[in-house]
Amino acid sequence: xxETRKKALIQVxxxxxxxxxxxxxxxxxxxxxxxxxxxxxxxxSALVCILIYAKVKPQLDECRELAYDKxxxxxxxxxxxxxxxxxxxxxxxxxxxxxAGHYQYVDISHISxxxxxxxxxxxxxxxxxxxxVDWIATFRAGLALLKHxxxxxxxxxTITQQVIKNTYLTQEQTFTRKIVEILLAPExxxxxxxxxxxxxxxxxxxxxxxxxxxxxxxxxxFGKHAADLxxxxxxxLVGISNSPSAYDPVAHPKxxxxxxxxxxxxxxxxxxxxxxxxxAAIERPLTIVKQESEGTDENYQSSxxxxxxxxxxxxxxxxxxxxxxxxxxxxxxxxxRYKTVYTEKSDLIRAGGFKIxxxxxxxxxxxxxxxxxxxxxxxxxLQENGKYALQGAGVIVDNxxxxxxxxxxxxxxxxxFNRAYLSARQPGSTIKPLIDYGPAFDTGEYYPTRIVDDHKxxxxxxxxxxxxxxxxxxxxxxxxxxxTVAWQILEDIGVNYGLNYLGEMEFQKLTYVDNGVPSLxxxxxxxxxxxxDMAKGYSTLANNGxxxxxxxxxxxxHEHDGEIxxxxxxxxxxxxxxxxAFMLTDILKGTLTAPYGTGRGLDLDGGMPAAGKTGTTxxxxxxxxxxxxxxxxxxxxxxxxxxxxxPGIYGATYAGKIWKNIxxxxxxxxxxxxxxQPESVERRVDPKNGIEDYFSTTAEMRAQQSLHDKEQxxxxxxxxxxxxxxxxxxxNTVEDTxxxxxxxxxxxxxxxxxxxxxxxxxxxxxVENRYDYxxxxxxxxxxxxxxxxKQKAAYAAKAQEKAMKDAEEQRRQAEKDTRKNEFxxxxxxxxxxxxxxxxxxxxxxxxxxxxxxxxxxxxxxALADRLQSAISRITTLPTEEEWVAAQAAKQAAEEQAQREAxxxxxxxxxxxxxxxxxxKFKWNNMEYYGPGGRPENDK
Numbered sequence: 001x002x003e004t005r006k007k008a009l010i011q012v013x014x015x016x017x018x019x020x021x022x023x024x025x026x027x028x029x030x031x032x033x034x035x036x037x038x039x040x041x042x043x044x045s046a047l048v049c050i051l052i053y054a055k056v057k058p059q060l061d062e063c064r065e066l067a068y069d070k071x072x073x074x075x076x077x078x079x080x081x082x083x084x085x086x087x088x089x090x091x092x093x094x095x096x097x098x099x100a101g102h103y104q105y106v107d108i109s110h111i112s113x114x115x116x117x118x119x120x121x122x123x124x125x126x127x128x129x130x131x132x133v134d135w136i137a138t139f140r141a142g143l144a145l146l147k148h149x150x151x152x153x154x155x156x157x158t159i160t161q162q163v164i165k166n167t168y169l170t171q172e173q174t175f176t177r178k179i180v181e182i183l184l185a186p187e188x189x190x191x192x193x194x195x196x197x198x199x200x201x202x203x204x205x206x207x208x209x210x211x212x213x214x215x216x217x218x219x220x221x222f223g224k225h226a227a228d229l230x231x232x233x234x235x236x237l238v239g240i241s242n243s244p245s246a247y248d249p250v251a252h253p254k255x256x257x258x259x260x261x262x263x264x265x266x267x268x269x270x271x272x273x274x275x276x277x278x279x280a281a282i283e284r285p286l287t288i289v290k291q292e293s294e295g296t297d298e299n300y301q302s303s304x305x306x307x308x309x310x311x312x313x314x315x316x317x318x319x320x321x322x323x324x325x326x327x328x329x330x331x332x333x334x335x336x337r338y339k340t341v342y343t344e345k346s347d348l349i350r351a352g353g354f355k356i357x358x359x360x361x362x363x364x365x366x367x368x369x370x371x372x373x374x375x376x377x378x379x380x381x382l383q384e385n386g387k388y389a390l391q392g393a394g395v396i397v398d399n400x401x402x403x404x405x406x407x408x409x410x411x412x413x414x415x416x417f418n419r420a421y422l423s424a425r426q427p428g429s430t431i432k433p434l435i436d437y438g439p440a441f442d443t444g445e446y447y448p449t450r451i452v453d454d455h456k457x458x459x460x461x462x463x464x465x466x467x468x469x470x471x472x473x474x475x476x477x478x479x480x481x482x483x484t485v486a487w488q489i490l491e492d493i494g495v496n497y498g499l500n501y502l503g504e505m506e507f508q509k510l511t512y513v514d515n516g517v518p519s520l521x522x523x524x525x526x527x528x529x530x531x532x533d534m535a536k537g538y539s540t541l542a543n544n545g546x547x548x549x550x551x552x553x554x555x556x557x558h559e560h561d562g563e564i565x566x567x568x569x570x571x572x573x574x575x576x577x578x579x580x581a582f583m584l585t586d587i588l589k590g591t592l593t594a595p596y597g598t599g600r601g602l603d604l605d606g607g608m609p610a611a612g613k614t615g616t617t618x619x620x621x622x623x624x625x626x627x628x629x630x631x632x633x634x635x636x637x638x639x640x641x642x643x644x645x646x647p648g649i650y651g652a653t654y655a656g657k658i659w660k661n662i663x664x665x666x667x668x669x670x671x672x673x674x675x676x677q678p679e680s681v682e683r684r685v686d687p688k689n690g691i692e693d694y695f696s697t698t699a700e701m702r703a704q705q706s707l708h709d710k711e712q713x714x715x716x717x718x719x720x721x722x723x724x725x726x727x728x729x730x731x732n733t734v735e736d737t738x739x740x741x742x743x744x745x746x747x748x749x750x751x752x753x754x755x756x757x758x759x760x761x762x763x764x765x766x767v768e769n770r771y772d773y774x775x776x777x778x779x780x781x782x783x784x785x786x787x788x789x790k791q792k793a794a795y796a797a798k799a800q801e802k803a804m805k806d807a808e809e810q811r812r813q814a815e816k817d818t819r820k821n822e823f824x825x826x827x828x829x830x831x832x833x834x835x836x837x838x839x840x841x842x843x844x845x846x847x848x849x850x851x852x853x854x855x856x857x858x859x860x861x862a863l864a865d866r867l868q869s870a871i872s873r874i875t876t877l878p879t880e881e882e883w884v885a886a887q888a889a890k891q892a893a894e895e896q897a898q899r900e901a902x903x904x905x906x907x908x909x910x911x912x913x914x915x916x917x918x919x920k921f922k923w924n925n926m927e928y929y930g931p932g933g934r935p936e937n938d939k
Contacts, residue, residue: 080105080203081212082353083559087305089360090405090554096302098350099210106215108199110227114234115214116198117273121266122238124159128194132160132185159201160185166204202226207237208244221249223289231273232281235263249288257286300369300409301360303418304532308551309356310345312565317341324496324503325512357555359403367665368394368406368634369413375658376411376638383641388412391641392658393419395535396666397633402539402548402570405632407532424509424528425637428651429481429598430615430624431523433584434505434537435498436486437478438545441580443493444702448475448583448693449686452485461487461522464616473691479590479597481614483522490521494710504575505540505547507533523617534626535635541585541611542628544678545576579680579696585611586675586694592627599625599652602660608667609674612659614651621645625655630673632666634659712755719754722747723763727770731777734788740774819853826850827863830870835883844871 081103087096108116120127126134157165161181188197207217214237218226221240222233229237239247239259249256261282267273273281298306314321319341325331349356372392379390388411396406409418417423440446454469454477456462461483468484469476477485490498495516502510509527514520540547549571556565576584588611592603598614602625612627621643626635636655639646650656677694685692696702726743729736747767754760778785826847833840847867854860878886 082351085306085349085352085354085356087302087356087358089301089358089362089365091362092357093362095358095360095362096299096305096356098298098302098306098352098354103212103352104215105203105213106226108195108202110225111199111202111214112227112229112234114229114231115202115226115237117270118231118234118238118263118267119159119198119201121270121272122242122263123162125270127159127198130158132158132187132189133182134158157181158185160188160197163197163200163204164188167200205241206244207240208248209250219291221288221290223291230281230284231267231277232260232264232284235260235267235281236286238263249286250290253286253288260286298416299413300407300416300418300420301358301362301365303409303416304404304407304421305356305358305360305552306346306349307421308358308553309349309354309556310342311551312553312556312568313345313348314341316564316568321506323506323508324499324510324515326515327512331512353559355557355559356553357557358552359398359401359405359550359554360407360552361405364396364406364666365408368396368408368662371658371662371665372408372636373411375654375661387415387417387641389640390638390646391419392636392638392654393423393531394634394636394658394662395420395532396662397535397539399539399542399628399631399633402543402550402572403554404532404535404550404552407552419637419641420531422530423641424525424530425622425639425643426523426525426528426617427534428523428615428617428622428624429483429486430534430613430626430635430651431529432478432481432486432521433541433588433613434534435502436490436521437474437587438541438576438580438584439498439501440489440493441584441696442577442702443706444696444699444704445493445706446474446489447695447699448473448587449689449691449695450474451689452477452488454482454484456484460484461519473689473693475587475590475693476596478587479594481598486521487518491518493706494713495520501575502529502533502537504573505533505537506549507537509533523615528622531635531637534624535633538612538626538628538635539633540575541581541588542630542633543581544578544675545574545581546572547575548572577680577696578678579698582675582678582681583694583696587611588613588627598650599627599656602627602652602656604629604660604667605664606667607672608663608670609672610663614656616650619645620647620649623649623651623653623655625651625659627659627663629663629667630675631670632663634663636662715750715753716756716759719747719750719763723766727766729770731774731781734781734785737774737778737781737785740771744771744774816857820857823847823850823853823863827867827870830867830874833870833874833877835880836874836877837880840874844874 083103085098086094087098089095124130124134161184164181164184192200202214204212205214206212207214207221209220211217211220214226217237217240218224218229218233221236222229236249236256236259239256239262240249242259246252247256247259264273264278264281268275268278319338321338322330322334325334372394376388376390376392379388381389383389391410392408393410394406394408395404397403398405407418407420409415409420409422437446451471451473454463454472456466456468463483464481469480469482472480472482472485474485495518499510499514499520507529509525509529511526513526517524517526536547553565553568555563555568557563589609591597591599591612591614592601592610594600599612602612604610608629610627610629612625615622615624615626617623622637622639623646624635624637626633628634636659638649638655638658680697681694682697683692683694686695722743726740726747729740729743731737731740744767748764751760751764751767754763826843829843830840830847833843837843847870851864851867854863857863877883
């Protein structure tokens with residue numbers, strides 16, 4: 001029994017041991033497996049970390065570089081916005097204000113603690129204690145980053161980081177931006193105090209409605225300074241800056257109120273607002289003042305100044321300006337580039353921070369505005385937009401400084417559209433001195449006494465009133481403004497040659513479509529020209545042909561960068577020769593004084609020397625007067641915004657009178673000042689027509705060169721065209737072989753006449769290379785060519801034989817015609833007998849003798865019958881005495897009829913004279929006595 005129990009106990013112990021061993025084995029296996037999994041996990045994690053680091057490292061490096069660059073260039077001024085751009089006239093008086101938000105930087109002592117506490121409670125509760133980064137908030141944002149597959153969905157930025165974002169970075173939520181914020185924030189906190197950072201933050205936030213900075217927002221929404229904000233008002237602004245569009249209290253008052261209360265709740269939770277103050281604040285209604293600040297009100301002076309300032313900024317960036325264009329592609333590419341850069345500079349100016357100093361004279365501006373308004377006062381028709389229908393624009397340039405000093409873009413100061421530089425209109429005849437006569441004088445081929453033929457021709461222009469004067473001098477042609485002469489001159493010197501002069505004077509609005517268009521000679525442009533460009537063009541003539549690119553900008557200051565135009569220098573260039581400008585000016589004086597001048601009567605008071613030109617387009621849709629003295633140049637345009645006919649209005653009427661009025665005013669007190677005759681100009685008699693006038697001493701030499709240049713251009717154009725045709729030809733027939741040989745000989749015989757050696761060599765190489773190619777083909781066609789020439793010779797022989805036969809037939813026919821004509825003359829002599837002349841028998845005998853000459857002729861019988869009829873008629877004719885008596889009676893009857901008609905006409909004339917005398921007596925009586933027959937006064 002005991003033994004049995006003993007065995008059972010042993011078995012139990014063995015079972016327990018085996019179980020324990022099994023459990024230990026299982027635990028060992030589990031531990032081994034766990035260690036293996038951990039090892040694999042650690043290795044995998046390490047690999048993943050390495051891969052992540054390898055992927056992120058370039059971004060981290062980029063962030064470090066970006067952060068360093070920002071920190072190295074950081075200045076205190078970076079944390080303030082730009083103030084309004086202000087424009088000043090020549091005397092330093094403000095003439096324009098460009099509203100950039102009316103930004104005003106305020107220091108921390110002028111920012112209410114209410115708004116500071118509100119920002120801390122709502123945006124960054126650990127602001128006072130962290131060192132730039134709130135790692136708890138950052139960790140929370142990091143978890144969200146992982147949860148959303150690397151997409152930034154929530155903040156974590158401190159106020160310090162937001163200052164960095166507002167000032168240096170974009171608003172886009174990206175990993176790179178967040179890393180840069182984290183890297184920069186501690187460095188900024190080392191450099192600036194917490195108070196500085198809060199000050200920067202309040203001054204760089206945007207609050208909607210063009211309100212940048214807390215001061216502008218406080219004034220707009222509540223009509224008070226930022227230092228005076230109540231806690232509920234401060235909460236409103238804090239809420240707006242979180243999302244200006246969503247919490248705009250003007251557009252979304254309910255959302256703004258809810259956001260305000262949310263901010264107040266945060267302030268209560270952080271302990272800066274007691275329960276009592278919190279309750280009082282949330283009970284306050286949302287009250288918005290909307291105190292509008294002075295807005296941008298652009299006038300003619302300020303809008304032009306901004307335009308010119310943008311151009312100056314483009315020049316400082318070395319923008320490559322272009323004014324004439326070869327083709328559509330170059331024009332389109334340039335305009336795209338120009339518009340992009342111009343818009344960028346214009347927006348930059350309007351964004352604020354600039355002080356623009358100009359040459360604009362407000363006194364002259366007021367005079368010019370008044371003269372335009374008064375000159376057109378009788379036209380009161382309004383457009384649908386309330387603006388005057390008939391408009392005017394004018395520009396004054398100071399010829400001594402070359403600055404624009406006055407620019408008026410329309411009638412009245414309420415119309416802000418500046419037609420003087422924004423609008424382009426057809427210039428009519430005012431363009432003639434600039435594009436036709438000035439360039440023509442420069443060639444030396446044209447001068448005041450040169451004779452030109454004024455006549456109407458097919459497809460050519462017409463003169464005003466359809467008047468044509470035949471042979472006239474250039475002086476008279478320009479004073480009369482003859483279109484046909486201007487057209488001939490521009491075609492002679494080359495349309496593009498004249499157009500380039502406008503390009504050199506920086507005329508805007510030109511286009512590739514204008515190239516080669518002869519109607520430019522009389523103002524037929526695609527887009528038209530600007531008033532300001534015409535004023536600068538005529539100012540060039542006034543300044544002896546020298547163009548100066550000054551506009552109205554004298555200086556540009558930027559509140560961060562200082563004077564940015566300190567290196568600005570005017571660019572001058574000789575456009576017209578000084579002798580050409582002098583002679584042209586002398587002719588244009590005649591516009592005002594010559595009996596046939598189109599602007600006669602517009603000469604200035606006090607004997608002030610002046611020159612100018614009228615301009616009137618078809619149907620008077622645009623009328624101009626451009627004129628100048630040594631002191632000033634003024635250009636005036638009058639017309640409708642939407643062009644329409646203006647019957648009876650010409651350049652000399654309204655535009656001319658406005659010009660005369662303003663020029664007389666601005667020259668008051670100035671001494672008469674005439675142009676000095678250049679050394680290269682002399683006065684002598686033209687040997688061709690005996691007329692005395694001015695001549696350039698170098699004209700003949702320049703004329704020869706000009707003629708040579710024109711011949712060379714013509715030769716160059718023809719050779720280029722021929723070579724292009726030659727090198728593109730192919731030989732398909734035998735006839736083609738002869739054509740290429742002939743063309744090759746023509747080209748190679750003319751190439752030596754070309755002056756341009758490089759072009760000559762290049763064209764010759766192209767021709768020779770192509771001819772070598774042709775010779776290879778011709779060689780292969782030698783048998784065909786020989787056969788063709790044989791056939792051609794046979795055809796030629798047949799043609800010659802036929803020609804000989806035709807010639808023989810023509811000779812025989814000519815002989816027949818000669819014999820027939822001999823008889824016809826004899827026959828005619830018989831048929832024309834009027835009476836029985838003594839030689840009638842002789843004439844008859846002569847005709848009978850010559851009748852055999854028409855033997856074999858198809859009309860032989862008819863001619864014989866005519867002769868027989870003529871012989872029979874002789875017997876019926878009167879004798880010579882009878883015929884003479886009849887003629888005398890006929891003449892007597894005709895003379896009697898003439899006498900009677902004369903007597904009748906005399907009686908009618910006497911009756912008419914008597915009637916006129918009675919009427920004259922009657923009207924004279926009425927003029928003296930009045931309609932009632934009694935004296936009106938004692939005249």
